[in-house]
Amino acid sequence: MAPSYFLAPIVDSSSTFKDDIFKGKVLFCTGGGSGICKGMTEAIMRHGADAVIVGRKADRLAASAKELSEKTGKTCIPAQADVRDPKSLKDAVQKTIERFGKIDFVICGAAGNFMAPISGLSENAFRTVIEIDTLGTYNTIKATIPHVRKSKGAYICVSATLHYRGTPYQAHVSAAKAGVDAISNALATEEGPWGVRSNVIAPGFTSGTEGMRVMSGNKSNTADGFSNPLGRFTEIPDLANAAVFLFSPAACYITGQVLPVDGGGEHLRGDFFPYPQSVLDPSSIQKLLKGKL
Template sequence: MTPSAYSAPVMDSRSTFKEDIFLGKVLFCTGGGSGICKGMTEAIMRHGANAAIIGRNLDRLTQASKELAEKTGKVCIPLQADVRQPQTLRDAVRKAIEKFGRIDFVICGAAGNFMSPIAALSENAFRTVIEIDTLGTYNTVKATISHVREAKGAYIHVSATLHYRGTPYQIHVSAAKAGVDAISNVIAVEEGPHGVRSNVLAPGFTTGTEGMRVMTGKKTNKAEGFSNPLGRFTEIQDVANAAVYLFSPAACYLTGQVIPIDGGAEHLRGDFFPYPSSVINPSSVETLLKAKI
């Protein structure tokens, strides 16, 4: 009988880390109303932190904050802001400080993505993704850095692995996420002497997220036809576990790092689509292409 390949389990961070390691700490998370960032926020809260989640859709934020508070027993407040507009972020930070008195951890997670060939991608669409991902990260850091310094806290920036190689139809996100990685590296060296750490998490294909739907059209964790040393797609919990570690005292000497959370898939990554036919004839993958910004 041919042996079956290993598939990694999905673990709860509480099986490894004490539940009170973030007691008294406060998390400020952009993009925290859904997906990966909501999952990271929940994990940090399960270990004792209170949180403020930031986004443009107040209704979604309000519902998410209610769910997070009910699941964790901690306080989560929704704060409406657009990371492209610095004043709205400064207002959100002020409200978080008024509520909690401090900000220890920041997750810069607001992002946008879609598939588009360069020929169909408008200048406005390219600029919008840069503004959300790259400028949004910078604006979030500017609005929070004095408080993170005071707390001797840490940043996590949510990136991707798309720019490690050329990825068709992803020029906008590749450029934006490369900028995010660079921002984190500079924060690490400039703010390290002030006691601030900064790292990047780069999730692979993550089930149950909009990014998974955009990139693959799939919402499953079954990895048929997908090469991954650990046998499955990334789960939100995998990214959340890495966030718990990076914010924990166990990572007190870890800064300026970019950490893919992809089960080793990047080492095996080929082309996302048939190549070169998919770039010669974009209509062959038109169900995944979208450039409406």
């Protein structure tokens, strides 16, 4: 009888880190109204930080900020802004400073994704993803860096593992995330002498997120038939734990790194859909494809 397959546990950060590790700290998070970045924000708040979440949709931001405050007992405020617009980001930063007086941590997490072949990808669609992911990361850093220097704080940029190999129908996102990695690495070298650290978290396929919905075509997020050394898809708490660690004093000598959080899946990753059939016959995955924005 074959041995059973190991399934990694899902662990809450409170089982490892002190509750007050971020007491008195302030987090500024783009994309914090939902998904991965909301989960990261919640974890960091549970360990003592107050937070500002930034996004385009005011209603969702307000609801998420209220929920995060109630869950953690800390203060979370919404700041509506578009990361593609430097002025709106600067206004969000100013709102943060007026309320909390400083910024210690920044998560650059605003992102966009859909599936499209290069041959069917409009120039506008490609540009839009670059503007949200890559330019949005740059704009966020530019707006916050004077305050993060003062606090000798840290950045986390949210990337992906798609560009480690050629991933069909993801040229736009792969290019954007490669740029995010490069910006973070340069930031680490430029700002290290000022006491600022910058690292990247690269999620694998993550259950319960918009990215997973896009890639799976609304199929179940269960890992049936999915090859992964640790037996399951990435979960948001896995990414939240990585963020808590990278912002913690335990990571004070870690900067300029890209940390995949994927259960080792990238070492075994094949294609998420049949290859080469899906490339030769795009109609076979038509429901997943979107060529224009």
